[in-house]
Amino acid sequence: MADGPKGETTGKRQTRVRRNPEETRRRILEAATEEFSAVGFEGGRIDSIARKAKANQRMIYHYFGDKAGLYVAVLEQALSDLREEELQLTVDTFSPREGLLRLFDFISGHFDRHPELVKLLSGENLLDAAHLRRSDATPVISSPLLGLVTQLLERGAADQSLRAGLNPLHLYVSMVALSYFHLSNAATLSVIFTTDLRCDDWRAEHRAMARNMLDVYLGAIA
Amino acid sequence: MADGPKGETTGKRQTRVRRNPEETRRRILEAATEEFSAVGFEGGRIDSIARKAKANQRMIYHYFGDKAGLYVAVLEQALSDLREEELQLTVDTFSPREGLLRLFDFISGHFDRHPELVKLLSGENLLDAAHLRRSDATPVISSPLLGLVTQLLERGAADQSLRAGLNPLHLYVSMVALSYFHLSNAATLSVIFTTDLRCDDWRAEHRAMARNMLDVYLGAIA
DNA sequence: GGCACTAGTAAGTATTCATTTACAAATGTT
DNA sequence: AACATTTGTAAATGAATACTTACTAGTGCC
DSSP, X not given: OOOHHXXXXXXHSOOOOOOOHHHHHHHHHHHHHHHHHHHHHHHOOHHHHHHHHTSOHHHHHHHHSSHHHHHHHHXXXXXXXXXXXXXXXXXXXXXXXXXXXXXXXHHHHHHXXXXXXXXXXXXXXXTTTTTGGGOOOHHHHSOTHHHHHHHXXXXXXXXXXXXXXXXXXXXXXXHHHHHHHHHHXXXXXXXXXXXXXXXXXXXXXXXXXXXXXXXXXXXXXX | OOOHHHHHHHHHOOOOOOOOHHXXXXXXXXXXXXXXXXXXXXXXXXXXXXXXXXXXXXXXXXXXXXXXXXXXXXXXXXXXXXXXXXXXXXXXXXXXXXXXXXHHHHHHHHHHHOHHHHHHHHHHHHTTTHHHHHOOOHHHHSOTHHHHHHHHHHHHHHTTSSOTTOOHHXXXXXXXXXXXXXXXXXXXXXXXXTSOTTSHHHHHHHHXXXXXXXXXXHHHTO
């Protein structure tokens, strides 16, 4: 039983909520995603995350080990979510060109719907992917989408609707560049060009223009 | 005159180097550029910057006010350097299409030669351009390159080598996307795809592919 | 019901960090 | 030469921060 002084704190304590380890861990992860995507790893604060999660700081160390462990878990969760959606994609019923355009639509749509992923990836690159390199969850971060690009390019070479010998990784990186950059760098671009690159109209128009650029290119590499 | 205890420190002091305020300020700015481009604003450390600069921490506050002031000065310097190079560009003697390709070559070349600018811009976007917004050096951060894009598109519309009505900012942002993303996100892409996107061969090939994509697109919007 | 273990709370600790204080030396001005 | 100002050094300070310690309460198992 508690001694005097400590017994006093018992009176101060609010009644504890029922235990729910999965729910606590989930809330911590969600709060950490919000925090790290807003200010990056070094800007993130453990006490701020605990507060947002309505959990004790101790629980962060209990579930994740340390701040870096939490951050890696956040990255893995975000990349795992992306992978889950990528695994739903099928492009078998489309022509190679249309299939590639559908992949572009998926990529740009996913980044539009998940600005936190854009921020997390940008932040992790700032740190030279030092934390992601430590991840041992390779299967959850690997992207099946490159495989789809490869398949489509092979199919296009076979039916001669696309030129043979195209490098899928180069094409993939260009497609992602056209989907990602206007989101990731919207803040500085808006300041430098005194134009709001964040409004929905601008973004929709930009996606359409970028999609058209890709489409024209795919038509030309026929 | 020094009192007793403090007089003792005189004996400890190394002989001071000759004063050179411009040189000290330059070394601090250079060291801060290195530090902030490596780890971002929040990851940057004043003592680390002072050490790299071979200057006293006090001097950082003397010249720049505070950490944020130093960071803004770093951003302004980097953007001013870019602007200086952009102001050297002329595309008057080129066809609109060739002129735009030359601008693409400039953009991608500048980012290749200045990886610290890529990191600084990515880092500042992570912070929602909060520091850049505070900059009052608007003339040095504004980019003349968009004006060149605009001129070329207008000239192309006039001589009918390019379609009329194209939005210069959308085209500009796409051109920068194709020049920047493979550099800014090379770290995470290398981990996810277990391919080194940092080697020179990969980058040269990627630039050529991206340039071709732009070229094809410009040909198609004739 | 008792015991062992885990989830969770509250508070504390050591270190880090940006910034300031106090002062000395170099330099410019009179 | 004396004085004023600026550049620069060294150390200190207060706040922030990640993480740990000590403990309590909830839960599972026997």
